[in-house]
Amino acid sequence: MTRKEIFILIIILIIAFVRFFFFLSQPLPYDDVVLAEVVVSGVVVDVPDVRENNTRFTIRPNDMESNVLAVVSNFSRGQNIQYGDMVSVRGVLETPENFITSSGNEFNYKRYLANKDIYFIIKNAELNLVSKGNTSNIKRGLFKIRDAFMRNINHVLVSPESDLANGLLLGARGGFDQETRDEFVSTGTIHIIALSGYNVTIVAEQVMRGLGHVFAQTVSIVIGGLFVVLFVVMAGASATAVRAGLMALIMLFARMTGRMYDAGRALVIVALLMVAYDARVVTDISFQLSFIATFGVLFITPKVISWVWFLPSRFGIREIGATTISATMSVLPILLYTTGIFSIVSLPTNILILPLIPLTMFFAFCAGLLGFISPLVSLPFAYIAHLLLSYILGIIHFSASLPFASFTIKSFPLIITLILYGLIIWWVFKKK
Secondary structure, eight states: OOHHHHHHHHHHHHHHHHHHHHTSOOOOSOGGGTTSEEEEEEEEOSOOEEOSSOEEEEEEETTOSSEEEEEETTOOGGGOOOTTOEEEEEEEEEOOOOEEOTTSOEEOHHHHHHTTTEEEEEEEEEEEEEEOOOTTOHHHHHHHHHHHHHHHHHHHSOTTHHHHHHHHHHOOOTTSOHHHHHHHHHTTOGGGGTTOHHHHHHHHHHHHHHHTTTSOHHHHHHHHHHHHHHHHHHTTOOHHHHHHHHHHHHHHHHHHHTOOOOHHHHHHHHHHHHHHHOGGGGGOHHHHHHHHHHHHHHHTHHHHGGGGTTSOOGGGHHHHHHHHHHHHHHHHHHHHHHTOEEESSHHHHHHHHGGGHHHHHHHHHHHHHHTTTOHHHHHHHHHHHHHHHHHHHHHHHHHHHSTTSEEEOSOOOHHHHHHHHHHHHHHHHSOO
C-alpha cells in the first residue's frame, strides 16, 4: 500500500468517525410513551414491505430525524398508500426486541432496525391516508414503476413463481411464506433473491448490450450507469444492492476510460465509501455477507477452480461450481456464528439452478415489461418464465426435503470465527 493510499484511508476513516458521532439521526423522544396508545403523523419514507400476513410501513414523524415501523395486519391493497404519502398511525408504541430464529439463534432485531433509523414499533397499527405525496418526486416515481412492474408479473404468474420472479429482478422477498424462506436458507440459495452483484451485473450488461446497437460505446456506458443507479434506488437501496451498484459503476467507469478494472480494489473502495457514509453498515449482516462472499468469489475461486476439474466447462458449470465453493467457504464462518445453519446441499443445488438464472430473469423481465402494453402480449414470455421458475423452485424444494440438507450449530464461538477468517486470509495471500 502506497503513502497516497494510506492517506486516503485515514481521511475516509476520519469522515466515518465524524459522521457516526455528529451527523447520524437521533432516536425519537418517545421513551415516556412506550406501551401507551399513540397517534403519530408522518411521511412514508420507504417502499411498503408487503408480507404474507401483514404490511410494514417505515414512517418518519413530522419534524423528526428517525423513524417508526408500523405493522398493519389488515391493510387493504385498495388504500394505495405509497412512498412519500402523509399518513396517520394509531396503536401501542413499543421498542424492538430481539427474537429467536427457527434455527435456535438469537437475531439482533433491535440493532437491525436501528441501522435503518428505526427505534420504535407500532404493532397492529391502524393506518390512514392524510394526503398524497409529491408526484414529481423521482424516488416516488421509481417506486410506482416498481409496484406497477410487480403487478404485471403477478397478473401472468402465480405464487410462488411470481414471488421468485420479483425476487430475482427486484430483490423483493416479502411474498414468500415462512416454509419457502426456510427452504432457501437450508439449501444456501437465499442469495438469488437478495439483489446481489450477480443480478445487478446481468441488468447492467443487458442494458449496455441493447444500447450498443444504437449509441456509441461511451454513451451506452453512461446511460447504463444511470440505469444502474435508478435500478438500485427502485429496488430499495439495501446494503447488498448499493455495494453491487457501486462496483458496477466503477466497472463501467473503467471501461469508459480504457483502464484496467481491478475488482478486488473496487470492493475495498466501495466498502470504505459505505463505511464513511454510515459506519453502522459494518454491523449489517447483509453488508457483511455481501462483502465477504464477493471477496471469496474474487480471491478464492482461482485457487479452487482446479478442485472441480471433473465438472464440464460448457454453460459455465465448472466456473459456477468453483465460485459456489468459494462463496460458501468465505461466508461459512460468519453464517455459523450468526445463524448456525450449514447447508450440505448448497453446492449441487446452486450448480443445477444458477446457469438458468440469466435466462429466467430475461423472460420474467420481458413478461413484466410487456405487461404495460397488455397481459395478453406478455403471456408467451410468462409461460417460458413459469417453466424456468417452477424448475428452480422444484430443485430447491427437493434439496430442502432431503434429510441431510442442512444441520444447525446453536452456539458457534466468535473466537473460532475470527481464527477461521485469519486462516482463510493467510491461505489466500500466502506467497507461492
